Amino acid sequence: xxxxxxxxxxxxxxxxxxxxxxxxxxxxxxxxxxxxxxxxxxxxxxxxxxxxxxxxxxxxxxxxxxxxxxxxxxxxxxxxxxxxxxxxxxxxxxxxxxxxxxxxxxxxxxxxxxxxxxxxxxxxxxxxxxxxxxxxxxxxxxxxxxxxxxxxxxxxxxxxxxxxxxxxxxxxxxxxxxxxxxxxxxxxxxxxxxxxxxxxxxxxxxxxxxxxxxxxxxxxxxxxxxxxxxxxxxxxxxxxxxxxxxxxxxxxxxxxxxxxxxxxxxxxxxxxxxxxxxxxxxxxx
Amino acid sequence: xxxxxxxxxxxxxxxxxxxxxxxxxxxxxxxxxxxxxxxxxxxxxxxxxxxxxxxxxxxxxxxxxxxxxxxxxxxxxxxxxxxxxxxxxxxxxxxxxxxxxxxxxxxxxxxxxxxxxxxxxxxxxxxxxxxxxxxxxxxxxxxxxxxxxxxxxxxxxxxxxxxxxxxxxxxxxxxxxxxxxxxxxxxxxxxxxxxxxxxxxxxxxxxxxxxxxxxxxxxxxxxxxxxxxxxxxxxxxxxxxxxxxxxxxxxxxxxxxxxxxxxxxxxxxxxxxxxxxxxxxxxxx
Numbered sequence: 001x002x003x004x005x006x007x008x009x010x011x012x013x014x015x016x017x018x019x020x021x022x023x024x025x026x027x028x029x030x031x032x033x034x035x036x037x038x039x040x041x042x043x044x045x046x047x048x049x050x051x052x053x054x055x056x057x058x059x060x061x062x063x064x065x066x067x068x069x070x071x072x073x074x075x076x077x078x079x080x081x082x083x084x085x086x087x088x089x090x091x092x093x094x095x096x097x098x099x100x101x102x103x104x105x106x107x108x109x110x111x112x113x114x115x116x117x118x119x120x121x122x123x124x125x126x127x128x129x130x131x132x133x134x135x136x137x138x139x140x141x142x143x144x145x146x147x148x149x150x151x152x153x154x155x156x157x158x159x160x161x162x163x164x165x166x167x168x169x170x171x172x173x174x175x176x177x178x179x180x181x182x183x184x185x186x187x188x189x190x191x192x193x194x195x196x197x198x199x200x201x202x203x204x205x206x207x208x209x210x211x212x213x214x215x216x217x218x219x220x221x222x223x224x225x226x227x228x229x230x231x232x233x234x235x236x237x238x239x240x241x242x243x244x245x246x247x248x249x250x251x252x253x254x255x256x257x258x259x260x261x262x263x264x265x266x267x268x269x270x271x272x273x274x275x276x277x278x279x280x281x282x283x284x285x
Numbered sequence: 286x287x288x289x290x291x292x293x294x295x296x297x298x299x300x301x302x303x304x305x306x307x308x309x310x311x312x313x314x315x316x317x318x319x320x321x322x323x324x325x326x327x328x329x330x331x332x333x334x335x336x337x338x339x340x341x342x343x344x345x346x347x348x349x350x351x352x353x354x355x356x357x358x359x360x361x362x363x364x365x366x367x368x369x370x371x372x373x374x375x376x377x378x379x380x381x382x383x384x385x386x387x388x389x390x391x392x393x394x395x396x397x398x399x400x401x402x403x404x405x406x407x408x409x410x411x412x413x414x415x416x417x418x419x420x421x422x423x424x425x426x427x428x429x430x431x432x433x434x435x436x437x438x439x440x441x442x443x444x445x446x447x448x449x450x451x452x453x454x455x456x457x458x459x460x461x462x463x464x465x466x467x468x469x470x471x472x473x474x475x476x477x478x479x480x481x482x483x484x485x486x487x488x489x490x491x492x493x494x495x496x497x498x499x500x501x502x503x504x505x506x507x508x509x510x511x512x513x514x515x516x517x518x519x520x521x522x523x524x525x526x527x528x529x530x531x532x533x534x535x536x537x538x539x540x541x542x543x544x545x546x547x548x549x550x551x552x553x554x555x556x557x558x559x560x561x562x563x564x565x566x567x568x569x570x
Contacts (some may be wrong), residue, residue, distance in 0.1 A: 125499035145497055175496055188489050189502045195541055196481060196505065201560035203537035204473050204530065210566040211460055212430055214410035217474045217567070219504040220481065224564040228557035232550050239545060245489065246542050250535070252488035256480055257531050260524060265517050272513035275486035279509040281495040282502070 001067065001094060001157060003164040005029050010066030012081065014041045014054070016128060017098045018072030019136030022050040024169050033062050041133045050136075063088040068161070069095040074230055075105050075237055082109050091116040094158050096165065098124050100186060102149050102179045104237040110153045120158040121149040123182065124171065125190070131227050146171035149182045187241035192249055194231060195242070197224040286352065286379060286442060288449040290314050295351030297366065299326045299339070301413060302383045303357030304421030307335040309454050318347050326418045335421075348373040353446070356382040359515055360390050360522055367394050376401045379443050381450065383409050385471060387434045387464045389522040395438045405443040406434040408467065409456065410475070416512050431456035434467045472526035477534055479516060480527070482509040 001007070009025055011018045014036035022045060025032050034045060034054035042054035055062055063069075067090065071078050078097060089095070095117060099105055106121045113119055126144035128135065146166030150159050159176070166174040177185065201224035235242055252271075259267040286292070294310055296303045299321035307330060310317050319330060319339035327339035340347055348354075352375065356363050363382060374380070380402060384390055391406045398404055411429035413420065431451035435444045444461070451459035462470065486509035520527055537556075544552040 125497070127499070144499065147497060173496060177497070185491060185494060185497050188491060189494060189498045193485070193501045193505045195538070195545075196485065197501075198556055198560040199538040199541050200478070200481065200534060201563050202540075202556050203533045205563065206470060206473060209470065209474060211458060212410070212432060212462070212470050213474050213567060214412070214429060216478045216482075216508045219507055220478045221560075221564050221567065222504055223501045224560040226557045226561055228554040228561070231557060232553045235545055235553065236548055236550060239548070243542065243546055246538070246545075248488045249485060250538065250542075253480065253484040253531070253535065253538075255487075256484050257528065257535075260480075260520055260531075261528055263521055263524070265521060268517045268520065269513040271483055271487050272511045272516060275483040275506075275509040276511055276513070278486050278490065279506050282498060282506065 001092075001161055003068075003161055003168060005031070007031070007067040008033065008065050010035065010063060010069045011051070011072060012036070012069060013072040013077075014045055014051075014133045015072055016131050016133065016136055016139060017124060017126070018070070019045065019050065019133035020126070020139040020141070021070055021072065021098075021169065023048075023136055024141065026050050026052070028168060033066070035059065035063065036133075044133055058085060058088060060088050064090050066090060067093055068165070069093055070165075071095060071097040071099075073097075073099075074233055075099050075101060076233065079105055079108055082112060086112075086114055086117065089114070089117050093117050094161055095119045096122050096162050098122065100127070100190065100234050101183060101237040103183045106149065106151060106179050110151060118153075118155060118158045120154050120162045121151075121179075122162050122166065123147045123149060123186070124166070124169070126171075131230070141170045142172060144171055146174045147182060148174065148176045149179055150176060151179060183238050184241050187238055187245045188248075191235060191238060191242045192245045194223050194226060195235075195246060196249070197221050198226060200224065286377075286446055288353075288446055288453055290316070292316070292352040293318065293350050295320065295348060295354045296336070296357060297321070297354060298357035298362075299330055299336075299418045300357055301416050301418065301421055301424060302409060302411070303355070304330065304335065304418035305411070305424040305426070306355055306357065306383075306454065308333075308421055309426065311335050311337075313453060318351070320344065320348065321418075329418055343370055343373065345373050349375050351375060352378055353450070354378055354380040355450075356380060356384075358382075358384075359518055360384050360386060361518065364390055364393055367397060371397075371399055371402065374399070374402050378402050379446055380404045381407050381447050383407065385412070385475065385519050386468060386522040388468045391434065391436060391464050395436060403438075403440060403443045405439050405447045406436075406464075407447050407451065408432045408434060408471070409451070409454070411456075416515070426455045427457060429456055431459045432467060433459065433461045434464055435461060436464060468523050469526050472523055472530045473533075476520060476523060476527045477530045479508050479511060480520075480531060481534070482506050483511060485509065
C-alpha cells in the first residue's frame with residue numbers, strides 16, 4: 001500500500017492530535033473520516049471542513065472501508081478498542097497510532113491483532129499543553145519530529161507507509177527507533193521534563209511571583225499545565241524507564257547542590273560548561 | 286532629578302544588558318556614553334550608533350559629567366569599581382545597576398559610597414543565554430519585568446528616577462521589592478531554573494537525542510547554555526536562598542518520584558492538577 005488519495009483514511013479519537021492529522025490530510029486532498037466519542041467534536045470537525053464524515057457510533061461502514069486507520073486515543077482505550085472492535089477493520093488495513101509510550105502497548109496489540117491487519121506504531125512528538133480538537137490549530141508539525149517504531153512483526157511496506165504519512169503531515173524529521181530505544185528516549189526527553197515542570201510548580205507558591213518572572217521560569221513550567229489523566233497513564237506505562245531517568249537527574253542535581261554548598265566554583269563552572277556544550281546540539285537549525 | 290534628555294547618561298560595562306540599555310536610550314534621544322574594557326565593543330557601539338562617545342580609559346571627563354550612571358558589570362567588578370573609582374563620579378549623580386543578586390552588593394556599596402552620590406539598585410529581568418554587546422539586539426524588554434530594589438538609604442526621588450528609567454526602557458512591568466524579597470524570589474524563579482537546566486543537560490547523553498526531542502526538552506534546557514563565569518558568581522552570591530530553594534524543589538520532585546514508584550495514580554494527578562492550576566497565573570496576558 002502506498003499513501004495516495006484513493007485511500008480511505010480513518011481517524012479514531014478526534015482530539016488534539018487526531019484533529020491536527022485530519023486538518024493536514026484534508027488540506028492535502030485526502031479522504032478523511034473520523035470516529036470519536038463526542039458529537040460536538042464531529043460537528044466542529046465537519047464545520048471546519050477537516051473531515052469528510054464522522055460518527056460517534058461504531059459504524060461498520062465507515063470503519064470497514066478504511067485502508068489506513070490512525071488511533072489517537074489514550075493507551076488503555078486504544079488497547080480496549082482493538083480487543084473489542086478489531087473485527088470491524090477492513091482486511092488488509094494498516095493501522096497506526098500517536099501514543100507517547102510504546103513498550104506497554106505495541107507488543108500487546110500486535111499479538112492480539114488479526115493476521116490480515118498490520119499495526120505499525122508511530123509517535124508524533126507534537127503534543128501541546130492544550131487538549132481537544134478545538135485547539136488543533138495550535139499544533140505545529142513543521143518543527144517537530146515523527147518517530148516510527150517498528151518491531152520484527154512489521155513489513156517493509158507498512159513501515160514505508162508510516163514514514164510517508166509522517167512526511168505528508170509535514171514533520172521536519174521522520175526517524176525510526178526500536179520500542180525500547182523509543183521508551184528510554186521519551187522517558188528522558190519528554191516524561192522527565194514534565195516531572196520537573198510539575199515538581200517546580202508544586203514546590204513553592206510565593207505570593208505575586210508571576211509578576212517577577214523572567215522567561216526562564218515561564219519556559220521551564222509551560223508544560224506544567226498538563227493533562228493529568230493522560231500523563232499519569234503515560235508515566236505508569238513507562239514507569240521503569242522514567243524512574244531510572246528521574247534518578248539520573250537527581251544525582252546530577254545533587255552534585256550541583258553539593259558544589260554550591262561547598263563553594264566549589266570551579267566544579268560548578270565545569271558543569272555549566274558541559275551543559276552549554278551539550279545544549280548547542282539542540283539549537284534548531 | 287527627573288529623567289530628561291538633558292541628562293548625561295553613562296553606561297559602565299558594555300555587554301549584553303549595557304548595550305541593550307544604550308540602544309533603547311539612544312533611540313529615544315538621550316545622550317549616552319560608555320566606559321568598558323574592550324575597544325572593539327566601543328567601536329561596535331559607535332558604529333551602530335548606540336552610544337555618543339565611549340572609552341576604555343577611566344576618563345574623568347566622561348565619568349565626571351554623568352548625571353545617571355548605569356553599572357552593567359559582574360557583582361565583584363561593580364564593587365571593586367566603586368571602591369577604586371568613586372572619586373571620579375559627579376557630585377549629585379545617581380547610580381543604578383543591572384545585577385541579578387542584591388543582598389551581597391547593595392548594602393556594601395551603599396555603605397562605602399560618597400554621601401553626595403546615591404545608589405538605587407535595579408534588576409532588569411531580561412538576560413539571555415548569549416552575552417556581549419553584539420547580541421544586544423536579541424534582548425526584548427517589552428515582555429520583561431524590571432525590579433527596583435530600594436533600601437532605607439534611598440530617597441524618593443532616586444526611586445522615582447529608577448522607575449522612570451525602567452518605564453523609558455520599555456519594560457512591561459516596573460515593580461519594587463526589598464533586597465531580601467528580591468533575592469528569595471530570584472533564587473526560586475531564576476537561579477533554581479538555571480540549576481535544573483544545567484543538571485538536566487549534564488545527567489544524560491543519549492546518542493542522537495537531539496533528533497528526537499520535542500519542544501519541552503528544548504524549552505527546559507534553553508538556559509543550560511549559560512555564562513559560567515557570571516552565573517557561578519551569582520549562585521555563590523545568593524547561596525543560602527538558592528540552596529533553600531533547591532531543597533524545596535528536591536522535596537517536591539522526590540514526592541512525585543515516590544508516587545510514580547508506588548503507582549499512586551491519584552496522588553500523581555493531584556500534583557499535576559495543582560501545577561496546572563498554578564501555572565495558569567503565569568500565562569502572558
